[in-house]
Amino acid sequence: MSVPPIAQPLLxxxxxxxxxxxxxxxxxxxxxxxxxxxxxxxxxxVLAPLSQRFSPGKFHVVGGPSGAGKTTxxxxxxxxxxxxxxxxxxxxxxxxxxxxxxxxxxxxxxxxLIFQTSRLVSVMTVAEHIKLAAAIRGQTAAVAxxxxxxxxxxxxxxxxxxxxxxxxxxxxxxxxxxxxxxxPAILLADExxxxxxxxxxxxxxxxxxxxxxxxxAIVICVSHxxxxxxxxxxxxxxxxx
Ligand SMILES: Nc1ncnc2c1ncn2[C@@H]1O[C@H](COP(=O)(O)OP(=O)(O)OP(=O)(O)O)[C@@H](O)[C@H]1O
Ligand SMILES: [Mg+2]
Numbered sequence: 001m002s003v004p005p006i007a008q009p010l011l012x013x014x015x016x017x018x019x020x021x022x023x024x025x026x027x028x029x030x031x032x033x034x035x036x037x038x039x040x041x042x043x044x045x046v047l048a049p050l051s052q053r054f055s056p057g058k059f060h061v062v063g064g065p066s067g068a069g070k071t072t073x074x075x076x077x078x079x080x081x082x083x084x085x086x087x088x089x090x091x092x093x094x095x096x097x098x099x100x101x102x103x104x105x106x107x108x109x110x111x112x113l114i115f116q117t118s119r120l121v122s123v124m125t126v127a128e129h130i131k132l133a134a135a136i137r138g139q140t141a142a143v144a145x146x147x148x149x150x151x152x153x154x155x156x157x158x159x160x161x162x163x164x165x166x167x168x169x170x171x172x173x174x175x176x177x178x179x180x181x182x183x184p185a186i187l188l189a190d191e192x193x194x195x196x197x198x199x200x201x202x203x204x205x206x207x208x209x210x211x212x213x214x215x216x217a218i219v220i221c222v223s224h225x226x227x228x229x230x231x232x233x234x235x236x237x238x239x240x241x
Contacts, residue, residue, distance in 0.1 A: 026091030028054040028077065028186055028218050033086035034241070035072055045241035047072050049085065052236060056185075059212040060220045061229050064238030070222040071116060073238070074188045077220065078111060079103045108136070112184030114192045118171040120163040126150065127159040129178045137182040146181030153177060153203060168195035176204060180211055187211065189221040193228055205231040 035047040047069035054060050054077075062070050075081040077088060079095055088095045095106060120129060130146035150156060153173040163171055172195050179187060189208065193201035205228045212219040212233070221228060229235060 025056060025216075026093075027056065028220075029089040029091075030054075030073075030077075031087040031089055033073075033076060033083045033088065035069065035076060035081065036084045036241075047076070047083070048239060048241040050238075051086075054186075054218050054220055055234075056218050057212055057216045058218065058233040059209040059231060060218070060234045060236065061232035062220060062222045062236045062238060063224060063229060065240060068238040068240050070238055071190055074113075074190055074220070074222060077186075078113060078188055079107060110185045112179035112182055112187040114172070114175050114179050114187070114189040116190040116194070118163065118168065118175060120171055120174060122163055125160050125162055126155065126166070126174050129174055130181055133178045133182040139181070139183055142181040142183060145183075146177050149177040149180055149207070150174070153207065154200065169197070169200060172196065173200070173204065176207065180207070183215065184217065186218045187220070189219070189223075191222055191224070193223060193225045198227060201225055201227045204228075209233075 030050050030052045032049060032051055033047070034045070034049040036043045036045045038044075050073075062073065064070055072081065076083050079088070079098075082096060087097070095103065098106065124132065127147070130150070131143055134140055134142040134146060147159070150159065150173075153176065155170060155173055155177070158166065158170065163174075166174065172192055176189070176192055179189075187208070192208070193204050196204060205225075208219050208221055209231045211217055223229065
């Protein structure tokens with residue numbers, strides 16, 4: 001895959017100290033997971049039964065037609081939706097049956113999310129989004145890393161701007177930098193290049209790929225984009241249930 005060069009290393013703060021140590025040594029596992037929804041008195045399957053292993057240090061891409069259950073799958077992996085069948089495990093730990101308070105703690109400590117639509121806070125500037133993400137995880141050193149990521153993603157001039165002053169694609173890249181600088185062990189991204197031109201989509205694909213490899217993180221990205229699929233270490237195509 002040919003992508004525009006990124007000026008500086010993805011990970012600046014503490015990179016030397018952590019580059020060879022995987023942050024996450026456990027795979028995220030779907031164990032016979034399926035999901036159905038009740039609709040007008042009938043049960044409608046929305047995710048066909050699936051057993052799958054998502055490994056640390058790998059860039060996983062999930063494709064498939066609209067309505068195949070890709071967003072539903074990410075909701076199940078983020079413990080926002082409880083599957084009607086099967087379990088989500090992290091190594092040997094059953095996440096599906098954790099108490100809600102423990103699920104929230106797990107999410108806060110280990111998970112980064114990039115949604116299909118922008119969820120930036122309207123009154124916070126781009127730089128403030130980065131500072132907040134780093135502070136929530138107690139990773140104040142990660143602010144420099146987040147700002148470096150914004151530069152690598154072509155947003156160095158936008159630090160003082162509010163979301164309303166950004167295009168859809170710029171907002172998606174802010175959300176990406178915000179999620180990565182909190183250094184999650186697991187990153188879930190739902191069509192993060194949907195609003196981007198090919199060159200910026202390639203930068204995002206490269207950034208996600210490098211984050212998985214350099215941090216030992218599990219990165220799972222839903223995408224229809226050929227440039228993202230080309231960068232995948234592992235490709236899972238869902239069929240309609
Ligand atoms: N809250 C809900 N209530 C009822 N049905 C839902 C709900 N959320 C999703 N669905 C249905 O579940 C199926 C899978 O939806 P999902 O959003 O996971 O698909 P997707 O693969 O992400 O599609 P797209 O590529 O269009 O984003 C669809 O048929 C959808 O209509
Ligand atoms: Mg979707």
